[in-house]
Amino acid sequence: MLKVANFSFGIGEKEILFDVSFAIPKGAYLSILGPNGAGKSTLLKCLLRLHEKGNSEGSIEVAGRPIESYGQKELATLISYVPQAGGWIPPFTIVELAKLSRFPYSSRLSSLTRKDLAAVDRALELTGLGPMRERPLKTLSGGERQKAYLAAALAQETPIMLLDEPMSFLDPHHTSDLEKLLINLSQDEGLTMVSVTHDLNHPFKSGGYALILKSGRALFFGEVEGLLRSGILETAFNHEFVHLSHPVTGRPVILAE
């Protein structure tokens, strides 16, 4: 579904990504890990084709075609994006933001069709935001706002969803809530998810694949179990970790020393 081959990227003299390669099938969950400044967000932006002016080498293929061969609107029918809840808050209500996500399917000046409205309703239902749909994003808590962004991306009805540190501003309750929602969506809806995260335990909950970036290079790519191989996380983060098993679920748990 998504294939990145020998991809390098830089802006001006500054090289950010070097020779990154990975490929994931339809419906897979990919967690992108790495220390700050490793190039995770840049990679996400390249997958969104947000970096128009940088110099790139190598290729990115989406659904079997080079990413450059898509028009911006056509690409938006394949890839949606969930930004971080921090920072700029759009001056819209939950439902207004979700309706804006129907842009790739709508023609200019025409209003939304019944199909568009159904997609918006379904997205709000899946995220449990239906009852509060008219609330402005500014009045929401961080967790609710992150769900609103997720609902907006769902309303776009794309097979691939990119998420930029979706849990970073959330308390443990909202983190767990959102994690479950993402994992269910990936499994039930067959969505291909690519999520940048700082939570080393997230990949073990979501399953699927993990990619570790360090200084712009892919240090590791493979199924998440591979992260447990000795020394990989330690090399990536220059830090010691303790590997445990969750006493209830038996899932691997990584603790920072």
Place this chain on the structure above:
Amino acid sequence: MSSMGKLSLVILGSLLIFLASPFFGLSVISPEHIFQEGHPDAELFWRLRAPRAVAAFFAGAGLSLSGMVFQALFRNPLATPFTLGVSSGASFGASVYFYLGGTFLIRLGGVGPLAASLVGAALSMTLVWAITRIKGGFSTVIMLLAGVVINFFFSSLVLFVQYLSDSHDSLRIMHWLMGSLAGLETARLADLAFVVIAGLAMIVFMASEIDLLTAGEEIAASRGVKVSAVKLKIFIAASVMVGSVVSLAGPIGFVGLMVPHACRLTLGWSHRLLTPAVFFTGGCFLVLCDLASRIVLAPAEIPIGIVTSMLGGPFFLWTLFRSQKTGDLF
């Protein structure tokens, strides 16, 4: 009341004020006189007041629409044609024209100030654009800072041109800089109306893209908006509107700040609704300011730029304090 209801009221109210305004001034004109050929009131109405109301309407609409899109584009409530340097660029162009027009007898006819303002606006816009580009990408913060710098730069160039001019040209430039609809050429009204209506059409056509840009550039791009191309188009459309208004009436300040804010408070952020509301409210607002400028010290006339700035200063501060209180910039 529904949003459509509010919009209909705004449009209806604005049209009524626009149609009624030429009847008022130093003397009140009776409606029955305006169709009586040869009647002095008919002359006053059709030759002076009606064209002036039309000029005020389109100037107000153009400045307000420019302010609206600049604020959406930069996601900053203080982004206006002034803070971005576009109007000072246009003012510089027109000042140079007045100066050279007097000394080297450049003859461009009535389109001279328009052409010179547009060149000035284009120059400032290109500089702001280039500075932003050199710093990489299309950063909103850098663009606003570049706008502020270019604004100061061109403002000082205007003063320099004024310093070089003889007393007649200097006075002309100073009067023009205050912003005034007095003594404007009726022939240029069609140019202004054409530019503002074309700008309006373009903004309406791109309303969804502007909404998405307001939501954030990454969100916009991921929903299928060609961010850089759309920003460039909107920036050019708004700058051409500002250049046209400035060439006719001088730099009339604060309209682009006040009107879009007032409309957003009532109608929210959807540019499909907001754009027609800002067009009509902006037009009607400047028509009222023009009326005030003619009546308050009658028979003397206050330059309209002074009226809008007197209202705009306190409004600007209110916006600033409100932004700080709500913890965000809108």
